[in-house]
Amino acid sequence: MDVLVLGATGSLGRSVSAELGQRGHRVRAASRRVRPTTEGQPSWVRVDLSTGAGLGRAVEGVDAAIDAANVRSARRAALDAVLVDGTRRVLEACQAAGGIHYVGISIVGIDQVPYAYYRAKLRQERVIESGPAPWSLLRATQFHDLIDQLFRAAARLPVLALPTAVRIQPVDVADVARRLADAAERPAGGRLPEVGGPRVQTLGELAExxxxxxxxxxxxxxxxxxxxxxxPLTAGALCTPDNAVDGRSFKQWLAAGPR
Ligand SMILES: NC(=O)c1ccc[n+]([C@@H]2O[C@H](COP(=O)([O-])OP(=O)(O)OC[C@H]3O[C@@H](n4cnc5c(N)ncnc54)[C@H](OP(=O)(O)O)[C@@H]3O)[C@@H](O)[C@H]2O)c1
Structure with a gap:
């Protein structure tokens, strides 16, 4: 299969591109920056979701588009430009190119936590569900590397000041990438079963x-x-214990080596 990966330079995008490559699929990797394409590597296309530039060419001839683009901002306009309006542009491009299967990613429990980024993800979900193209949508819990980044930022202070009682279920990004690759290989499935990491833990336990x-x-x-x-965060709103994968825990991910 030929699969477009949007956000291919990001944490999930790199992992999903690697997973698709291992399965023998041809990956068309999208980023705002142009990269050289060498044989055996994904072929790169330049796409800016906030304007739609490059999208028409990017979707041409692919069988599915996996959307792993993201914005880390607290500003609604910045979030919506990519996650909401950008997603709408992708869905329209998928439909215009013959009904290409759009595979999206969202986050477990976002409807229960009033946080600006989660609200933008909810708006993105609505755009996907009501969009013109066939779609699949997976909700996942937080990736191990996001928790690592959170702790690195907190560690700039002399003590690690954290909301220690918050319960989360961090997941290896490779487990999420496998689910997205599975989804891309199948017909559009709408809302897919959620995916979470192997253990629900408090942020305090993870920090230790x-x-x-x-x-x-x-x-x-x-x-x-x-x-x-x-x-809601303390009550485990972001967790999905019934959908725990038998994958690497945060502790095993940390033990696998320095990053
Ligand atoms: N991180 C988590 O714990 C987690 C958990 C569950 C779900 N998710 C979801 O997974 C998705 C990916 O998250 P991530 O953490 O892997 O993201 P990330 O590492 O922050 O990567 C963001 C990607 O988006 C691309 N991007 C940003 N603005 C763009 C634009 N205007 N046009 C085109 N591409 C743009 C970036 O590419 P360039 O800069 O190269 O253009 C980059 O490849 C998001 O939908 C997120 O909500 C994340």
Missing amino acids: EWTRARRLSKRVVRLPLPGRIGG
């Missing part, structure tokens, strides 16, 4: 694992969260 693995002697201290966000 992280400091031990990184050989840091930082003390972990509890940071209070406002109730309307803290309540």
